[in-house]
Amino acid sequence: MNLYVLLKMVPDTVEELNVAADGKSLDAEFLRFKLSDPDEYALEQALLLKEQHGGSVTVVALDAPEVDDVLFTALAKGADRAVKIPIAQAGLGTVAAARVLADFLGSAPFAPDTLVLPGSQAIDDLEGELAPFLAAALKLPYVGVVCGVTPANGRVTVIKEFAGGLRAEFDVTLPAVLGIQSAEKPPRYVPVAKVRAVMKSAQIETVDLPPPARPGQLEIERTYKPEAAGRAEMLEGSPDEVADKLVDVLAKISVI
Amino acid sequence: MANPILVLAEQLRGGLADITFEMLGAGRALAGAAGAPLYAVLLGREAAPLAPKLGRADKVFVADHPQLDLAPAGAIAAALKSVMDQVGAGLVLVGCTNVSSGIGSLLAAKTGLPLVNFCRGAKAEGGALVFTSQLFGGKILSDVKLADGRGIACIYPGAFPADAGKSEATPPVEKVDVPVEPPAVVFKKYLEPEAGDVDITKQSILVGVGRGIQTRDNVQLAEDLALALGGAVCASRPVIDQGWLPLSRQVGKSGMSVRPRVYLALGISGAPEHWEGMQNSRCIIAVNTDPKAPIFDGSHYGAVCDVLELLPVLTDKIKARKG
Numbered sequence: 001m002n003l004y005v006l007l008k009m010v011p012d013t014v015e016e017l018n019v020a021a022d023g024k025s026l027d028a029e030f031l032r033f034k035l036s037d038p039d040e041y042a043l044e045q046a047l048l049l050k051e052q053h054g055g056s057v058t059v060v061a062l063d064a065p066e067v068d069d070v071l072f073t074a075l076a077k078g079a080d081r082a083v084k085i086p087i088a089q090a091g092l093g094t095v096a097a098a099r100v101l102a103d104f105l106g107s108a109p110f111a112p113d114t115l116v117l118p119g120s121q122a123i124d125d126l127e128g129e130l131a132p133f134l135a136a137a138l139k140l141p142y143v144g145v146v147c148g149v150t151p152a153n154g155r156v157t158v159i160k161e162f163a164g165g166l167r168a169e170f171d172v173t174l175p176a177v178l179g180i181q182s183a184e185k186p187p188r189y190v191p192v193a194k195v196r197a198v199m200k201s202a203q204i205e206t207v208d209l210p211p212p213a214r215p216g217q218l219e220i221e222r223t224y225k226p227e228a229a230g231r232a233e234m235l236e237g238s239p240d241e242v243a244d245k246l247v248d249v250l251a252k253i254s255v256i
Numbered sequence: 257m258a259n260p261i262l263v264l265a266e267q268l269r270g271g272l273a274d275i276t277f278e279m280l281g282a283g284r285a286l287a288g289a290a291g292a293p294l295y296a297v298l299l300g301r302e303a304a305p306l307a308p309k310l311g312r313a314d315k316v317f318v319a320d321h322p323q324l325d326l327a328p329a330g331a332i333a334a335a336l337k338s339v340m341d342q343v344g345a346g347l348v349l350v351g352c353t354n355v356s357s358g359i360g361s362l363l364a365a366k367t368g369l370p371l372v373n374f375c376r377g378a379k380a381e382g383g384a385l386v387f388t389s390q391l392f393g394g395k396i397l398s399d400v401k402l403a404d405g406r407g408i409a410c411i412y413p414g415a416f417p418a419d420a421g422k423s424e425a426t427p428p429v430e431k432v433d434v435p436v437e438p439p440a441v442v443f444k445k446y447l448e449p450e451a452g453d454v455d456i457t458k459q460s461i462l463v464g465v466g467r468g469i470q471t472r473d474n475v476q477l478a479e480d481l482a483l484a485l486g487g488a489v490c491a492s493r494p495v496i497d498q499g500w501l502p503l504s505r506q507v508g509k510s511g512m513s514v515r516p517r518v519y520l521a522l523g524i525s526g527a528p529e530h531w532e533g534m535q536n537s538r539c540i541i542a543v544n545t546d547p548k549a550p551i552f553d554g555s556h557y558g559a560v561c562d563v564l565e566l567l568p569v570l571t572d573k574i575k576a577r578k579g
């Protein structure tokens with residue numbers, strides 16, 4: 001199969017996020033970036049498909065802090081080709097990002113067994129998710145919230161999540177765009193030493209494309225942190241002291 | 257009169273999802289402020305009989321084509337675009353749910369209208385509309401203005417009260433014809449939820465674990481606590497995706513919605529996808545090392561603490577208290 005995985009960097013929400021002086025964007029100074037979680041699974045799903053059914057995996061990313069490390073890691077995990085488009089992802093927005101990525105992916109006709117696999121969504125998808133915009137731009141079928149992909153007879157059977165643990169199977173014509181939520185296995189681990197070795201032996205291809213005419217279409221009035229309206233009554237102290245207080249709380253609400 | 261507001265009624269297996277009524281309530285308020293009519297759209301043969309339940313809308317448009325039952329997002333977006341064009345709609349509300357995933361974005365791509373995702377708030381300001389979007393796992397909010405009131409908003413479940421979208425009134429129903437193309441994505445079958453050993457929706461005490469539990473082995477610490485409390489262990493998505501607990505224990509958007517007497521959220525940051533599934537718990541107790549974790553904003557009690565240090569001590573103290 002001809003597999004494309006689109007990798008997007010997002011701020012690590014474990015770190016504190018602050019609003020920039022413009023009151024509209026995030027303060028970039030102390031942001032630490034990581035690969036968007038669903039994209040980790042998209043990569044894993046692609047690698048599993050390659051192992052089981054053959055083919056090649058191309059990972060594609062726009063320019064963002066620490067993205068080279070992520071691309072090399074993908075190569076170390078088993079991706080065959082890594083492509084970086086040197087257009088900054090920051091401030092681009094989903095619509096413009098989809099246009100750039102569609103320019104790259106659509107530059108040549110697709111092989112009939114092509115799957116384009118973005119993550120199902122990202123935590124900063126203010127303008128919408130990448131996968132459907134990409135599917136629209138490439139005029140390909142789309143399914144989102146996908147947690148399983150099985151090829152059969154030139155098509156794929158995909159599993160989509162609904163709610164309450166309910167899932168459903170869909171039959172999808174190829175080529176197609178699938179928004180991946182999770183894979184059949186957790187993302188594989190790759191030792192740092194292997195990534196370092198790949199950094200020495202492999203190359204990230206750079207593909208120049210014209211920047212989109214209209215980045216970030218939405219008119220953001222204000223960006224802010226939520227007011228902690230119903231903030232919890234905080235129990236202070238060491239783990240031992242917190243445990244004592246929690247036991248009292250549980251007794252108070254008659255749980256013990 | 258301003259352009260009509262459309263709500264895409266969301267249904268699954270012959271029932272309307274709560275999000276439908278939540279959007280009708282939100283849409284009613286916006287329509288009132290803008291002086292616009294509010295219309296609901298029902299797509300599919302299975303959906304058509306549900307029209308009388310949408311009395312909060314001024315009218316319900318029904319396209320009862322069988323190919324729109326469990327249709328892919330692309331077919332739904334094409335049908336919705338056709339209804340938009342037929343009624344001259346300016347704003348469309350779509351659920352930010354797994355069922356409706358991608359419909360809003362595909363409609364935005366088809367119409368060229370702006371889309372505001374992850375909406376938790378909405379208000380009218382003159383002819384403009386301002387939507388509040390919840391970003392970065394609930395840590396940041398952005399107010400986004402649609403200056404001419406035209407666009408698509410994806411509405412988070414639980415953000416607006418469902419009661420405001422319910423009415424005993426019988427709405428006028430109008431059939432519409434929409435284009436239906438042979439689909440490239442075809443529904444095959446449902447995969448029913450695994451029964452699992454424990455039904456977490458029926459438990460009165462739940463010990464929920466998230467990323468903070470760190471390893472598969474540490475899940476046992478939560479099991480010990482649940483045993484001491486007479487409850488069960490459940491988890492947020494990262495723990496399930498790692499395979500540390502079965503799917504039947506997942507709480508949140510794709511998993512179960514629970515409302516126990518007490519929900520202990522241990523090492524769970526409180527991303528909107530998880531919050532959606534446990535927000536109606538009677539008492540929420542959150543423990544997390546990150547003092548800024550959004551989980552604390554909606555919990556009743558909280559502690560900034562490493563769950564791995566807390567768990568064994570807490571279990572011992574509970575056992576001692578129970579005697």
